[in-house]
Amino acid sequence: MTSALDKSFRGWLFPVVRSQEVGLRHIHRSQLLNQELAIWRDDDGQINAWENRCPHRGTRLSIGLNTGVEIRCQYHGWRYASQSGQCTFIPAHPTMEPSPRYCVNTFECIEKYGYVWVRLEKDKDEDLEPLLPLTEKLSLTTLRSVYTMASTTRIRDWLISDCELQIKVNSPSLGCSLTEIQQRHSFCLEALSINDQTDKSVTMFIYLHPLTDDATVIHPLVNASISPEIRLDEFRRYNRLFGTIRDVCEAGNALN
Amino acid sequence: MGQPKMVESSVDQLPSRLVDDPAWSGRTVVDDWQVVGSLDQIEVGVNYQTVLLDVPITFNVTGSREVRAWINTGCGSQTSSSASVRLKTCVQYRYIWVSLGQPMQNIFEIPEYYEPDRRNIHAATIRVKVSAPRAIENFLDLAHFPFVHPGSLGEEPFTEVKDYDAVILEESNEVLAQKCCFWQPNAMPTATEGYEVEYVYRVPHPYCAILYKANAIDMNRMDIVSIFVQPVSEEECNANMFLAMIDDQNSDTVIRSFQLQIFAQDKPILENQVPKRLPLDLRAEMSVRCDALSTTYRRWLHKRDVRFGTIPQ
Amino acid sequence: MIKLYDYELSGNCYKLRFFLNILNIEYERIPVDFYPGREHKSDWFLQINPLGQLPVLDHDGLVLRDAQAILTYLAAKFDATHKWYPTRDAEILGKINMWLSFADSITASASAARLHDGLFYQLDIEAARENAHKLFRVLDEHLWFAEEQEQAWICTDKHPTIADIACFPYIMLSEEGGISRLAYPAICRWTDRFRQIPNFIAMSGIFEPGS
Numbered sequence: 001m002t003s004a005l006d007k008s009f010r011g012w013l014f015p016v017v018r019s020q021e022v023g024l025r026h027i028h029r030s031q032l033l034n035q036e037l038a039i040w041r042d043d044d045g046q047i048n049a050w051e052n053r054c055p056h057r058g059t060r061l062s063i064g065l066n067t068g069v070e071i072r073c074q075y076h077g078w079r080y081a082s083q084s085g086q087c088t089f090i091p092a093h094p095t096m097e098p099s100p101r102y103c104v105n106t107f108e109c110i111e112k113y114g115y116v117w118v119r120l121e122k123d124k125d126e127d128l129e130p131l132l133p134l135t136e137k138l139s140l141t142t143l144r145s146v147y148t149m150a151s152t153t154r155i156r157d158w159l160i161s162d163c164e165l166q167i168k169v170n171s172p173s174l175g176c177s178l179t180e181i182q183q184r185h186s187f188c189l190e191a192l193s194i195n196d197q198t199d200k201s202v203t204m205f206i207y208l209h210p211l212t213d214d215a216t217v218i219h220p221l222v223n224a225s226i227s228p229e230i231r232l233d234e235f236r237r238y239n240r241l242f243g244t245i246r247d248v249c250e251a252g253n254a255l256n
Numbered sequence: 257m258g259q260p261k262m263v264e265s266s267v268d269q270l271p272s273r274l275v276d277d278p279a280w281s282g283r284t285v286v287d288d289w290q291v292v293g294s295l296d297q298i299e300v301g302v303n304y305q306t307v308l309l310d311v312p313i314t315f316n317v318t319g320s321r322e323v324r325a326w327i328n329t330g331c332g333s334q335t336s337s338s339a340s341v342r343l344k345t346c347v348q349y350r351y352i353w354v355s356l357g358q359p360m361q362n363i364f365e366i367p368e369y370y371e372p373d374r375r376n377i378h379a380a381t382i383r384v385k386v387s388a389p390r391a392i393e394n395f396l397d398l399a400h401f402p403f404v405h406p407g408s409l410g411e412e413p414f415t416e417v418k419d420y421d422a423v424i425l426e427e428s429n430e431v432l433a434q435k436c437c438f439w440q441p442n443a444m445p446t447a448t449e450g451y452e453v454e455y456v457y458r459v460p461h462p463y464c465a466i467l468y469k470a471n472a473i474d475m476n477r478m479d480i481v482s483i484f485v486q487p488v489s490e491e492e493c494n495a496n497m498f499l500a501m502i503d504d505q506n507s508d509t510v511i512r513s514f515q516l517q518i519f520a521q522d523k524p525i526l527e528n529q530v531p532k533r534l535p536l537d538l539r540a541e542m543s544v545r546c547d548a549l550s551t552t553y554r555r556w557l558h559k560r561d562v563r564f565g566t567i568p569q
Numbered sequence: 570m571i572k573l574y575d576y577e578l579s580g581n582c583y584k585l586r587f588f589l590n591i592l593n594i595e596y597e598r599i600p601v602d603f604y605p606g607r608e609h610k611s612d613w614f615l616q617i618n619p620l621g622q623l624p625v626l627d628h629d630g631l632v633l634r635d636a637q638a639i640l641t642y643l644a645a646k647f648d649a650t651h652k653w654y655p656t657r658d659a660e661i662l663g664k665i666n667m668w669l670s671f672a673d674s675i676t677a678s679a680s681a682a683r684l685h686d687g688l689f690y691q692l693d694i695e696a697a698r699e700n701a702h703k704l705f706r707v708l709d710e711h712l713w714f715a716e717e718q719e720q721a722w723i724c725t726d727k728h729p730t731i732a733d734i735a736c737f738p739y740i741m742l743s744e745e746g747g748i749s750r751l752a753y754p755a756i757c758r759w760t761d762r763f764r765q766i767p768n769f770i771a772m773s774g775i776f777e778p779g780s
Contacts, residue, residue, distance in 0.1 A: 021754055026761055029751055036530070053530050055542050057393075057550075060528040065779040074776055075525050076399045077415065091415035092399035092546040102542050144713055147752035215752075232717060239710070297605050380605050383687055385747075406777065509602045517577045520773030523687070527744065 364460035387565035580738030682746025
């Protein structure tokens with residue numbers, strides 16, 4: 001198995017954050033394969049995934065301001081337009097038209113299945129489609145993303161080999177278990193989640209989003225729409241489950 | 257506190273990276289004086305540990321204001337019977353300066369320091385997770401005032417930076433920028449209203465910068481705000497803020513507080529710059545006209561072959 | 570007249586500067602040189618607060634220490650809306666006090682880390698950062714579930730309480746202590762909301778939300 005941060009993965013499309021968590025006038029700070037990202041939405045709803053660095057003096061854009069149409073860098077107030085990343089205004093020289101050279105490094109991104117997906121490098125001329133395109137018959141609910149201080153490789157390997165048994169044996173209070181965990185591709189697993197009380201099972205997808213060599217975000221989603229009355233309880237249940245997965249994978253670090 | 261056996265500093269004692277570096281032939285940074293602390297924050301007779309240019313050192317100050325400094329060749333802070341490498345030291349402007357090598361010149365002059373009515377104040381030493389040159393360049397920058405220091409050094413929409421002169425002075429080997437003007441709502445503790453302030457910037461040392469601004473009460477005299485930066489590692493530094501003011505109204509605490517407030521506004525900007533070391537290749541980061549002092553500073557560092565804390569061309 | 574013994578870079582002092590500004594109360598700021606002067610440990614200040622800590626509030630002779638205690642006093646005394654600390658709602662009061670204690674733990678961890686990293690304080694920095702991360706994880710989860718229930722603040726739906734004020738500064742300044750908030754997106758959204766509070770004022774190290 002190649003290391004999660006093999007250069008070839010830079011051409012893959014990864015889920016990075018739930019769409020609903022990139023609200024208006026907010027800048028979501030993230031990483032992907034060691035690349036720092038600033039993810040933001042303009043007031044028309046268009047999503048942007050930019051290198052988190054102002055090309056002027058290298059200041060992180062994520063500490064700046066989302067004005068609804070641009071990002072304004074916190075250091076000198078330079079403004080960069082949504083979608084193009086082009087600098088539109090330099091306050092120190094207010095009458096000057098900024099050269100087209102002054103541009104933020106932007107990455108391709110789309111929104112689908114409830115996530116913002118980002119690709120760091122163009123892979124030939126492929127259209128942007130999320131890894132493992134899911135068929136349209138699905139009714140997906142995204143769950144809380146779980147930030148885990150463990151490599152993607154460790155998490156994936158543990159999920160495939162040890163997760164089912166350990167969760168069942170060690171965490172009866174979770175209220176649910178995972179079974180039939182299988183890898184669909186390097187960063188996506190599919191599983192059946194079983195509710196211990198009702199014995200109902202539902203298909204689940206687990207995406208792994210490598211932040212850095214040592215940190216991963218687990219993005220789980222279920223193939224089911226969850227009715228409002230039980231929504232909060234279900235979210236809590238799954239959050240406990242993935243919190244446990246996170247804790248085990250992080251504890252595994254201590255053994256190395 | 258026992259006295260370690262002292263030997264003169266020699267090239268062999270320093271990390272090989274500093275020695276193998278081609279810049280060693282000029283020994284710009286290693287031979288130069290570097291600030292390591294303020295007398296105001298030092299207790300007499302106590303050993304202080306610090307790191308200078310990636311080299312762990314210890315220093316102390318005696319009752320007669322004599323400074324001793326040495327490279328830690330033993331383990332940690334305990335003085336041992338094995339030889340320690342003694343370093344050249346001096347005290348200037350009530351700061352302790354150390355050289356890892358052989359200083360060829362004195363520390364730069366600030367004649368105003370000796371004026372009888374001058375308030376010479378050490379504001380504070382603050383550790384910043386960025387290279388020393390980035391900290392200096394931020395100090396030399398005007399265009400950030402309305403965004404980082406709103407209400408004091410700048411205010412929107414008065415964001416325009418007019419052209420100014422920035423030059424390398426060959427004889428003194430310093431950088432100088434004059435006629436730097438900016439409208440400031442509250443330029444200093446003695447200011448009672450906003451006005452257009454004129455700055456002079458002077459960089460007499462790769463990691464030290466001084467600015468001169470007209471005193472709010474007596475426009476013929478200049479207040480001095482300066483930053484003497486200790487290069488701890490290539491991506492971390494200790495910033496010492498030294499002020500030499502004409503001010504008969506405000507207490508030391510008030511003057512310090514004003515300066516600390518300003519610096520603490522710059523700190524998160526500095527700690528969010530990527531990369532932490534200063535790129536000397538002028539194409540690495542985009543510059544506009546108001547960045548003349550910044551680009552001059554980068555050219556000067558390149559000319560002097562300053563490699564510590566920079567990304568050379 | 571209210572006197573506030575204050576230090577510019579103190580997050581705990583800022584909590585009170587912030588709230589006094591919200592409440593539109595005039596006060597006299599008495600600067601105490603916490604660093605480098607260590608004036609908070611001087612004889613004259615120990616007379617005022619024997620614990621040698623900032624902030625201290627003196628309201629016509631009533632002397633209070635501890636930022637969280639002072640927040641409750643100011644809210645109970647001066648908040649005409651009764652929203653920042655609703656003294657008549659036992660459930661919310663219980664919750665607020667729970668999170669005021671939480672804020673104390675943030676001071677002990679995240680603020681300590683900041684003092685270590687920036688001002689050379691000697692302490693177990695790894696433990697401080699680890700504890701801060703544990704607390705941030707708890708708060709991030711709490712805020713995520715709060716958002717799911719259309720609750721914008723730590724204890725309440727629509728209007729912030731002093732619990733939000735108490736938790737905000739050292740969270741917002743956490744990176745100065747080497748504690749990244751990248752793994753806490755719900756906390757990041759909450760800090761955005763906090764900076765949008767009408768009459769928000771910043772402190773050094775925290776940026777105004779911009780016009």
